Amino acid sequence: DQQVKQNSPSLSVQEGRISILNCDYTNSMFDYFLWYKKYPAEGPTFLISISSIKDKNEDGRFTVFLNKSAKHLSLHIVPSQPGDSAVYFCAASAGGIQGAQKLVFGQGTRLTINP
Amino acid sequence: GAGVSQSPRYKVAKRGQDVALRCDPISGHVSLFWYQQALGQGPEFLTYFQNEAQLDKSGLPSDRFFAERPEGSVSTLKIQRTQQEDSAVYLCASSLVGAGLKETQYFGPGTRLLVL
Numbered sequence: 001d002q003q004v005k006q007n008s009p010s011l012s013v014q015e016g017r018i019s020i021l022n023c024d025y026t027n028s029m030f031d032y033f034l035w036y037k038k039y040p041a042e043g044p045t046f047l048i049s050i051s052s053i054k055d056k057n058e059d060g061r062f063t064v065f066l067n068k069s070a071k072h073l074s075l076h077i078v079p080s081q082p083g084d085s086a087v088y089f090c091a092a093s094a095g096g097i098q099g100a101q102k103l104v105f106g107q108g109t110r111l112t113i114n115p
Numbered sequence: 116g117a118g119v120s121q122s123p124r125y126k127v128a129k130r131g132q133d134v135a136l137r138c139d140p141i142s143g144h145v146s147l148f149w150y151q152q153a154l155g156q157g158p159e160f161l162t163y164f165q166n167e168a169q170l171d172k173s174g175l176p177s178d179r180f181f182a183e184r185p186e187g188s189v190s191t192l193k194i195q196r197t198q199q200e201d202s203a204v205y206l207c208a209s210s211l212v213g214a215g216l217k218e219t220q221y222f223g224p225g226t227r228l229l230v231l
Binding site: 004006034036041042043044045046049089091101102103104105106107108 | 119146148150155156157158159160163171174206208210218219220221222223224225
């Protein structure tokens with residue numbers, strides 16, 4: 001079963017506009033959420049994270065929103081820039097007995113920013 | 116080093132061959148993770164080390180997969196008698212601290228394994 005889902009495989013946005021990437025999860029034990037960006041032939045690069053005790057975290061052009069009741073989070077990028085074109089992964093973790101922070105990833109959304 | 120490094124970057128193996136994939140984590144990082152990423156999918160957890168101790172290997176798909184981190188630094192993921200379904204990108208990640216804290220995992224570039 002897919003515990004973290006990104007239902008949009010791709011998204012195309014005009015440069016300068018807002019990009020909104022969505023992610024849904026099913027496991028109520030998840031308490032930490034992250035967004036990673038991935039360029040071809042490179043590993044995922046950390047973007048921004050949020051703990052379940054918050055509902056919003058902002059870092060420059062990137063804002064992550066968490067709706068725990070809906071088990072939904074979203075990443076907003078504003079304004080979008082051509083360099084933002086990449087695959088974006090949502091990931092979640094739950095505190096384990098030994099705090100093993102293994103991440104559970106969604107399938108990814110390919111974002112294309114058009115000039 | 117400045118980031119997580121992995122070698123080789125690409126590996127082509129014949130079915131039945133054994134392979135060894137290496138990961139050099141960020142210096143001083145306590146935690147080390149291995150993930151497998153199939154084409155078009157997100158990474159999937161394989162195993163986790165805290166220093167030299169392998170605390171979670173629940174994601175290893177079969178007993179053909181073995182990982183070690185004997186001195187708490189470099190780690191090796193070994194796949195014995197490779198099968199075509201083992202073809203994937205193998206990602207290594209490290210984080211600074213160990214259990215109980217929410218820490219960012221930093222990923223290496225991955226090793227792309229193709230089994231023919």
